[in-house]
Amino acid sequence: MDLALLRTFVTVHRAGSFTRAAALLGLSQPAVTSQIRTLERQLGRPLFLRQARGVTPTSIGDELAHRAAPHLDALVEIAETGLEEDSSLRTLHLAGPPEFTAERALPALTELTGEDGQGLALRASFGTAEEVLEGLAAGHHDLAISTILPRGALLSATALCDEEHVLVTAPRWAERIDIEKLPRTGGSVLEEVPVVEVHESLPLVSRYWASVFDSRPVATGTVVVPDLRAVLACTVAGAGLAVLPRYLCAAALERGEVIALHEPPVPPLRTYFLVVRTGTLAMPHVARAHEWLQRAAKDWC
DSSP: OOHHHHHHHHHHHHHTOHHHHHHHHTOOHHHHHHHHHHHHHHHTSOOEEEOSSSEEEOHHHHHHHHHHHHHHHHHHHHHHHHHTTSGGGOEEEEEEOHHHIIIIIHHHHGGGTSTTTTOOEEEEEEOOHHHHHHHHHTTSOSEEEESSOOOSSSEEEEEEEEEEEEEEEOHHHHTTSOGGGTTTTTTGGGTTSOEEESSTTOHHHHHHIIIIISSOOOOOEEEEOSOHHHHHHHHHTTSOEEEEEHHHHHHHHHHTSSEEEEOOSSOOEEEEEEEEETTGGGSHHHHHHHHHHHHHHTTTO
16 A cells, blocks of 8 residues: 555545645645545545535544554654754744743743754744644644633644733732722722733733633723733733733732732633644654653643
């Protein structure tokens, strides 16, 4: 059986689409379709059911993928290891949210690019969770950091770390608030305080209110800027209250530039995931970065 046909088959099985598999393989969609039909003729059985959106594997297709994929991944690992004799040949394309990637992931990974590291070349891009997962699935990135756990067989995710969210504001606003009443009032004592957020929908503030106060915030965003570092800067400047990751505002809290308005017994958490295309952890440069970030994350929790 032609290994190229099996590689195409496994890619389609993981992608759930001829179109997406073609993009990952660098082939045209008709070429992918032709290869799958050839393999089906050789086996005498259909491997996929064609649907309006993508394909669904048949039972024989699932069985073949289960048996073939590990061996194909192992062959990729052998091939990639051979290419890695000069590790500088490999470039890792990383994508993730701007703040976490800039403050956490990139400083950790740059240790792999230095003179004493592994000679890894690094390229990074920022985006929303949806954008980075879409780019990863399309083959634009090797490794993604996401707050969304992807579904399906194309992408594989590993929990990286949890970040704690903190309700903060500048001291001049904190002086106007009866903080002791905050837990009993469901956050209503904060209705007059402006909100600084990353989106008009107030995703972080709404999640905090639902988790801690079991209610919805009444306020609307006064300052909306799509970067948590800018949210922190505006909050320090006195623009209002914000919900921020503790790692991002810890220094400002220590300096007294912002005040934590509430310290709930169980703080709201958000989980970050390391996501790869299934099978690509067989590639040494991806596996090295994946393992390195997992080790670094032990100090972030």
